[in-house]
Amino acid sequence: MQIRRSEERIMINLTIDEKEYEFEDGMTIYEAAKSRDIPIPTLCHNDMIKPYGACRICLVEEKGKPTLIPSCSTPISPNMIISTNSDRVKRGRKFVIELLLSRCPESEEIKNLAKDLGVDTENAESLDLVGTYLLKEAKPAFETKCVLCGLCVRVCAEITERHALGFSKRGIIRKIKTPFEKYATTCIGCGSCAYVCPTNTITIEEVS
Ligand code: SF4
Ligand code: FES
Numbered sequence: 001m002q003i004r005r006s007e008e009r010i011m012i013n014l015t016i017d018e019k020e021y022e023f024e025d026g027m028t029i030y031e032a033a034k035s036r037d038i039p040i041p042t043l044c045h046n047d048m049i050k051p052y053g054a055c056r057i058c059l060v061e062e063k064g065k066p067t068l069i070p071s072c073s074t075p076i077s078p079n080m081i082i083s084t085n086s087d088r089v090k091r092g093r094k095f096v097i098e099l100l101l102s103r104c105p106e107s108e109e110i111k112n113l114a115k116d117l118g119v120d121t122e123n124a125e126s127l128d129l130v131g132t133y134l135l136k137e138a139k140p141a142f143e144t145k146c147v148l149c150g151l152c153v154r155v156c157a158e159i160t161e162r163h164a165l166g167f168s169k170r171g172i173i174r175k176i177k178t179p180f181e182k183y184a185t186t187c188i189g190c191g192s193c194a195y196v197c198p199t200n201t202i203t204i205e206e207v208s
Contacts, residue, residue: 014080029071029082030058040084041093041113043100043198044149045072049158054150055100057113059092060084068092093117095130100147102134103172107145109199141172145201148174152193152202162186165193 010025016033023032028051033040043055051073059068063081068089071082083089097114101121104110111121120126121135153165153176164184168177178184194202 012076012078014076014078014082016082017084023076025076027076029060029069029074029076029080032076033060033071033082033084038084040071041116042072043113043147044151046151046155046196049151049154049196052150052154055147056096057093057100059089059096061086061089090118091128094119094128098127098131098134101131102138103140104145104147104199105135105140106143107147107199110145110147144175145199146176147199148176149198150176151196151198152176155192155196160188160190160192162188162190 011022012025013022016038030040040058042058044052053070053073058071060071061083062069094117097117097119100110101114118126156162156165164187165176168175191204194204
């Protein structure tokens with residue numbers, strides 16, 4: 001097992017995209033890749049907030065694992081062999097972004113990310129069978145730009161500790177709501193939720 005102690009820090013070796021690196025133990029795969037300028041797309045991740053693994057857009061492949069894994073919430077371990085851009089990874093991310101696009105077809109941020117991942121709703125050839133059905137046949141349950149990444153809920157709980165937002169209901173009707181869908185008396189109007197939202201779903205308005 002490749003583990004080295006360096007000035008009290010535990011360093012471990014792993015391979016990303018066929019190159020060997022040494023990282024400090026405790027990092028996630030996403031953090032390790034980012035520290036070496038290896039790009040991995042994210043939506044529900046924010047460096048200041050605990051990983052949650054909600055959106056799955058950051059999927060990577062670990063050699064020997066039967067399924068793709070979320071890089072933002074998976075810690076590195078010795079001798080891992082990670083691929084961030086294999087065909088399997090690209091197919092996995094494409095599937096995820098098609099699901100997100102089918103929920104939020106009007107979100108400019110999701111459309112742009114989809115294009116980056118090779119999905120263009122104007123170009124039928126860029127869609128696979130599932131994507132064609134989801135984007136052309138299926139109708140969203142309701143109009144929304146929210147991808148349910150939970151960043152707004154988590155920033156409000158973890159950073160400002162106001163707990164003014166939460167998830168409500170399940171499945172395709174799941175939404176972000178204030179407690180009991182009433183005016184959140186704990187909200188201090190700091191705007192953190194709007195700041196972290198990757199799809200600009202939340203806007204801040206003055207109320208009197
Ligand atoms: S409102 Fe924005 S931050 Fe909150 S869950 Fe939806 S997309 Fe994420
Ligand atoms: S960024 Fe990793 S699951 Fe969303």
